[in-house]
Amino acid sequence: MSDSPSSISNISEPVKKVATLLLFLEMNRPSVSKGILKSMGEEKSRTVLDAMASLGNIDEAHLTETVLQFHEILVKKKRMIGGKNLSSMLFQQAFDTKETKKATSSSKPFHYLESIDNDVILAMFERLSMQMKALILYYISQDKSSQLLQKMDTETSKILFKKIFSVKVVSQDYVTKLDKKLYEQFMATKGEQSTKGMVLKFAAILEQTPTDKRNDLLTTIEEENPTLLEEIKANMLSFENLVKLKDEELQLILANIDMKDLSYSLQSADTDVSEKIQANISSRAKSILEEELEAAKERADEDSINAAQLKILGIARSLQSSGKVTLKFVESSTKATKKDAANDDKKDKKDKKEAK
Amino acid sequence: MAKDNAISFNDISDEDLTPLVDIFKSLSLTLSSFISSEFKLKFQLAYDEYNCKQFQEISFSESPAIYNELHWFSKPALLFADRSFFSRLANRILGGDGIEESSENAEDWFFSEECIASEFVDLVMDYLKTHQQPITFEKSVKDIGYLHMFYPEDILLLINFKIKFDGEDSGTMGIIINESIIKDYLNPPKNDDNNEAHSILTTEYAKTNTSHEDPPDQPSSDDPETSELD
Numbered sequence: 001m002s003d004s005p006s007s008i009s010n011i012s013e014p015v016k017k018v019a020t021l022l023l024f025l026e027m028n029r030p031s032v033s034k035g036i037l038k039s040m041g042e043e044k045s046r047t048v049l050d051a052m053a054s055l056g057n058i059d060e061a062h063l064t065e066t067v068l069q070f071h072e073i074l075v076k077k078k079r080m081i082g083g084k085n086l087s088s089m090l091f092q093q094a095f096d097t098k099e100t101k102k103a104t105s106s107s108k109p110f111h112y113l114e115s116i117d118n119d120v121i122l123a124m125f126e127r128l129s130m131q132m133k134a135l136i137l138y139y140i141s142q143d144k145s146s147q148l149l150q151k152m153d154t155e156t157s158k159i160l161f162k163k164i165f166s167v168k169v170v171s172q173d174y175v176t177k178l179d180k181k182l183y184e185q186f187m188a189t190k191g192e193q194s195t196k197g198m199v200l201k202f203a204a205i206l207e208q209t210p211t212d213k214r215n216d217l218l219t220t221i222e223e224e225n226p227t228l229l230e231e232i233k234a235n236m237l238s239f240e241n242l243v244k245l246k247d248e249e250l251q252l253i254l255a256n257i258d259m260k261d262l263s264y265s266l267q268s269a270d271t272d273v274s275e276k277i278q279a280n281i282s283s284r285a286k287s288i289l290e291e292e293l294e295a296a297k298e299r300a301d302e303d304s305i306n307a308a309q310l311k312i313l314g315i316a317r318s319l320q321s322s323g324k325v326t327l328k329f330v331e332s333s334t335k336a337t338k339k340d341a342a343n344d345d346k347k348d349k350k351d352k353k354e355a356k
Numbered sequence: 357m358a359k360d361n362a363i364s365f366n367d368i369s370d371e372d373l374t375p376l377v378d379i380f381k382s383l384s385l386t387l388s389s390f391i392s393s394e395f396k397l398k399f400q401l402a403y404d405e406y407n408c409k410q411f412q413e414i415s416f417s418e419s420p421a422i423y424n425e426l427h428w429f430s431k432p433a434l435l436f437a438d439r440s441f442f443s444r445l446a447n448r449i450l451g452g453d454g455i456e457e458s459s460e461n462a463e464d465w466f467f468s469e470e471c472i473a474s475e476f477v478d479l480v481m482d483y484l485k486t487h488q489q490p491i492t493f494e495k496s497v498k499d500i501g502y503l504h505m506f507y508p509e510d511i512l513l514l515i516n517f518k519i520k521f522d523g524e525d526s527g528t529m530g531i532i533i534n535e536s537i538i539k540d541y542l543n544p545p546k547n548d549d550n551n552e553a554h555s556i557l558t559t560e561y562a563k564t565n566t567s568h569e570d571p572p573d574q575p576s577s578d579d580p581e582t583s584e585l586d
Binding site for chain 1: 464475
């Protein structure tokens with residue numbers, strides 16, 4: 001179970017060949033292997049990098065033979081390579097069939113969940129029995145399990161804890177089959193979406209819809225299904241909702257926003273929103289913002305304010321897509337926010353004094 | 357074996373049914389053996405009895421079940437089994453003690469139960485295919501009202517099985533076929549097209565498939581009702 005670097009004798013021949021090829025490419029075109037390793041993924045790259053570290057001197061004849069073998073694969077199976085990514089090419093063609101199977105089966109069941117958003121997993125959990133949830137938590141990493149358990153109610157967590165401890169896998173083959181079916185059912189892009197997924201999707205769409213149209217749509221939803229409206233609203237990120245984000249997340253969003261856009265967006269914002277935003281930017285940025293706010297007072301109209309706010313929300317969503325922020329709301333007390341802002345003001349004054 | 361006295365087939369006698377009953381007895385033993393050994397549990401699928409009934413007279417269980425429409429000799433056949441059985445089996449496969457889990461709404465089956473139900477049908481079909489029976493899967497539903505395979509007056513053969521987990525009753529399974537399937541089974545048409553298996557889990561099962569079977573045309577010497585499986 002150790003991850004220590006393998007000695008050269010422990011490394012399989014196909015892995016050695018891949019490592020040799022990458023060394024050859026790196027010598028001839030520095031940095032080219034970086035992209036290849038990235039495509040291969042962390043786990044496979046680590047194996048190949050271990051092999052590269054253990055290779056030592058490679059004689060010319062061996063190097064030529066290896067490179068020619070890959071070249072032959074490329075020429076013979078040109079069509080196949082054209083349709084697959086590089087990692088598939090390396091592992092499906094460079095490795096023999098047995099090796100490929102070994103590589104696949106060595107992956108832990110449910111490992112793909114590690115990179116899936118917790119809310120998506122929890123939505124999927126709605127259709128799973130307690131035992132299946134326990135089995136998934138049993139296999140996935142400690143960190144991911146902990147994140148998911150924290151998001152569940154105490155009673156469910158208690159039951160799952162008990163079950164995780166008593167999991168007795170009687171057939172690894174069947175677990176693998178269920179894992180595969182689960183992947184096909186929930187992770188593939190086909191098929192029906194969960195209600196939660198649809199709510200999140202509509203919430204994101206409505207955010208980017210102009211205010212008057214959005215209000216019309218919300219009124220229609222309210223007439224048809226008031227509960228759904230509440231759910232959508234709870235998941236909609238509005239400019240005003242930015243104050244409900246964690247400070248760290250808000251700071252990251254603000255760092256990606258143009259001060260001009262921010263100054264326009266704040267023209268119609270509530271005082272608490274304005275204060276929260278100002279409390280989460282640096283004193284230097286604050287002074288630039290103050291100038292921009294003054295200038296925007298003259299020029300801003302309803303359309304430009306809306307456009308600036310939508311742009312900021314778009315940036316927040318794109319940061320969410322790249323996994324940099326979660327956009328989860330936290331309950332923050334206004335007092336705490338005001339206190340923080342006051343502290344920041346004090347700090348700013350102190351900074352200015354020191355500068356003088 | 358109980359048989360409805362009021363209704364019977366025109367051209368088929370009790371004796372004629374013996375080879376058919378034998379294949380179902382053999383099926384139950386093979387599946388019991390496979391599931392018991394594969395999942396290390398005391399499981400028994402036991403042939404119980406057959407009845408000859410009109411479709412409208414068949415009373416399906418009130419408890420949730422899955423109904424699978426099959427085509428045997430290109431004619432409709434119904435295989436049904438209780439949810440409680442799949443629930444317990446799924447729980448065991450997922451590392452539990454084989455207990456039944458219930459969802460808030462009985463109509464909403466858990467994902468694992470659905471998977472296991474589908475795998476189970478594959479096991480049954482693979483057994484029959486191994487014995488050269490041309491059988492295909494059409495669809496499965498959880499409400500018998502969604503299936504329209506027989507007319508209410510159709511006279512059908514209902515083969516009942518009992519399911520036990522650790523000696524406890526854990527539901528039932530049934531197969532319903534009509535007279536023409538029985539006739540084709542007894543005198544197979546020459547032009548039968550065998551269908552490709554579509555099971556994803558029968559690789560291991562296929563290896564053990566012959567362990568408890570008797571040739572379908574020879575009566576079994578085992579009494580499945582008294583057979584205890586580990």
